[in-house]
Amino acid sequence: MAYSQSLNELVAALSKLPGIGRKSAQRIAYHLVTSDEEYVKNLSDAILNAKEKTHYCSVCNDMTEDEICPICASDKRDRSLICVVAEPKDVVAIEKTKEYKGLYHVLGGLISPMDGIGPNDISISKLIGRLNGEVKEVILATSLSVEGETTAMYIARMIAPLGVATSRIAKGIPAGSELEYADEATIANALEGRRKI
């Protein structure tokens, strides 16, 4: 295993995946060359197949196999609500709660001057184009990082003149967690955002 060229190439390709270091890549490569052929063929095909079939929904920018994603195409979703997120994986996270019945808009990133990403580099104008009268509220569900907050504030300011309500996801103590482990900013947010019971 020390000198084989095809294995070295596989380790190099695997090392480029997010969260996979050189050791994990070696472990996976070794696992693959010792696995049965059918499984390896299946993985290789699944990679090509997913890459070939998946593209962006022409309405919301989520990843989909169709021209328009199943959420945008569904007649069971509340079309008066658009939830704005940074990435397709955020849609997955929110869908898992089974609480949200509105539509989505995937920005494909967050405004980040440090990384040279401005408002025109993410899908904001397309979002504005979707505010056609049917939409009553835009929920800004970008992360609570500096970039997420900046992006949410920017979009809220863009939408304000259009008479569509905007809201921001609540800041507070995570479910199941102890007050003593929360940082000051989180506790301050939780106090400020308190609601009558």
Place this chain on the structure above:
Amino acid sequence: MAYSQSLNELVAALSKLPGIGRKSAQRIAYHLVTSDEEYVKNLSDAILNAKEKTHYCSVCNDMTEDEICPICASDKRDRSLICVVAEPKDVVAIEKTKEYKGLYHVLGGLISPMDGIGPNDISISKLIGRLNGEVKEVILATSLSVEGETTAMYIARMIAPLGVATSRIAKGIPAGSELEYADEATIANALEGRRKI
């Protein structure tokens, strides 16, 4: 991304890799479908190519692209020494030290009655078959786990009647580590294995 079939299949295939949970698999899958086509094709090809070309060395059982691996085929290695390891990745680890110039023998596992793996399920008889008079010493470099120790002891007992010396890798304190963080068994081993300076 929530409902696409090809993505679900890719996540399922990736989740079967060692050390990759569902979250990592989703992250990698999302990374792949948003990466450029050439990289994705390259990864898929590297997987198939490594699997197709790599097999076991007919002498030592290490993974190789040739009939006989470069170490077994080399005339620069000391043919009087065989270092016995559990897996091909152990060969990589030892080769990295650049200290060892002998040959290897890869067992392909360790004796583990709990997992139903007996002496006949790993490559012990093939190792015995290699002790042809040229070999003077067999270094047992299986891990210091129960399975590794059992396997080393078993092989040592098999080889004893053949008049070939056997040795076991040293047990002691890892390089650069503090005594206070070592467990009792490790300290006891380090004391017992002390050498004159």
